[in-house]
Each structure stands twice: as structure tokens, then as C-alpha cells.
Amino acid sequence: MNLVLETDRLLLREMKLSDAEKLYEMDCNPNVHKYLWNKPISSIEEVDEYIEMVRDQYIKNKIGRFVVIEKESNELIGWAGLKYNTVEVNNKINFYDIGYRLNENSWGKGYASEVAFAWLDYGFKTMNxxxxxxxxxxxxxxxxxxxxxxxxxxxxxxxxxxxxxNWYELKNNVIK
Known part of the structure; x- marks a missing residue:
């Protein structure tokens, strides 16, 4: 994918295999997985498989999770993005969801809402x-x-x- 989104403080780009080490640092942290069934990952191979799955979604669905880069430090601090779900969740299937996951040292800085606003804007205005x-x-x-x-x-x-x-939804008020 050639898509890159930018906010004031962050750069959002496609996930690459070269991002595995930084994503592993985030996803092996038990605090990051406290609300994700308390199952932090235990190997870099799990991250590689996740990245391949995301990259496959780029091809199949033209969208997926992107890495989040802090501009000031040029550090990868997590991922965020839209995902087209083809597996049933909460009795729903074939829908777009917004998601984000940040490294613990990036919590409380407003980054999650910053990237979420950017993805909502892209999803509603560009993807309609x-x-x-x-x-x-x-x-x-x-x-x-x-x-x-x-x-x-x-x-x-x-x-x-x-x-x-908890389940959330937001309707597009841009499309008339």
C-alpha cells in the first residue's frame, strides 16, 4: 500500500516485517495485554505471522492496521487503523472497525485519540x-x-x- 496518513505528531504507514522487533517489544508486555485476555505474545515469530496477516488484509481489503510512528523521535510506538472484519464478532460480520494499540510508554499522551480521529476522517471522507x-x-x-x-x-x-x-458504532455524517 502506498497510503501514509499524518497527524500533527504522528505518521501512520503500512506495517512491514522490519517492524517486528518494535511490535514484539509492545506485545510481549503483560500491561499492554491486560484487557486482551492477558495473553502477551511470547515469540517474534508470532509478530511475523501477525504482520503477514495484516499485509494480506491490505491486498484483500485495501485497508488494515498501520504502524504509528512518533515524528519527533522517529520511534514506532504502536499500531492503529481500520480493519475489514470477515469473521463474526458480536453477531456481526463484514464490517469495518477502528482499533489501536500503543506501547505502554506512549499511553496518556493523546496519541490513541489522535490516530483514531485520523482514521475516522479517512474512513468516512476517503473510503465513504x-x-x-x-x-x-x-x-x-x-x-x-x-x-x-x-x-x-x-x-x-x-x-x-x-x-x-462494550460495542460502539459511528455513522458517517459526511455522506448525504
Missing amino acids: LNTIMAAAHAENGASNAILKKIGMKFTEDYWEDEVLW
Whole structure:
């Protein structure tokens, strides 16, 4: 993909195999996975497989998760983006969701909402999507607050693998 998005402080570009080490640093941290079934990754090979899956989504769906680069330091600090879901989640299938995951040392700086706003803008204005969805662990106060801050509307909660999740949706008000 040749797509690059930019915010005031961040650069969002396609995920590459060369990003594996930095993504591994993030995803082996138990704090990062506290609200993701407490299952941090345990090998760089898992990251390589994830990157290949994301790159496959670029080809199949023309969109996917992108790495987040802090401009000032040129450091990879996580990933964010839109994903076309072809697997059922909360009794829904074939929908776009917005997601983000940042390294712990980048939390609390407004980066997640900054990238989320950029992806909403791209999804609605460039891709002309009708609706973007999201899910957050019901106990993850920070992620739920970010989704509300970017305008997502809580619609319901649901259970998956004995975990309670909050479901959010946002309709495109750009398309008339």
C-alpha cells in the first residue's frame, strides 16, 4: 500500500516485517495485554505471522492496521487503523472497525485519540464508509473513554470468551 496518513505528531504507514522487533517489544508486555485476555505474545515469530496477516488484509481489503510512528523521535510506538472484519464478532460480520494499540510508554499522551480521529476522517471522507464500529473490554476505562471522545456511540455490551465487551458504532455524517 502506498497510503501514509499524518497527524500533527504522528505518521501512520503500512506495517512491514522490519517492524517486528518494535511490535514484539509492545506485545510481549503483560500491561499492554491486560484487557486482551492477558495473553502477551511470547515469540517474534508470532509478530511475523501477525504482520503477514495484516499485509494480506491490505491486498484483500485495501485497508488494515498501520504502524504509528512518533515524528519527533522517529520511534514506532504502536499500531492503529481500520480493519475489514470477515469473521463474526458480536453477531456481526463484514464490517469495518477502528482499533489501536500503543506501547505502554506512549499511553496518556493523546496519541490513541489522535490516530483514531485520523482514521475516522479517512474512513468516512476517503473510503465513504457508512458506519465504523469498535469494541473495548468493559473494564478498560481508557479505551472506552477514547472511543467516546472520538464520537463513537455505545450501542450494547456482549460476552466473548467469558469477557464482557462494550460495542460502539459511528455513522458517517459526511455522506448525504
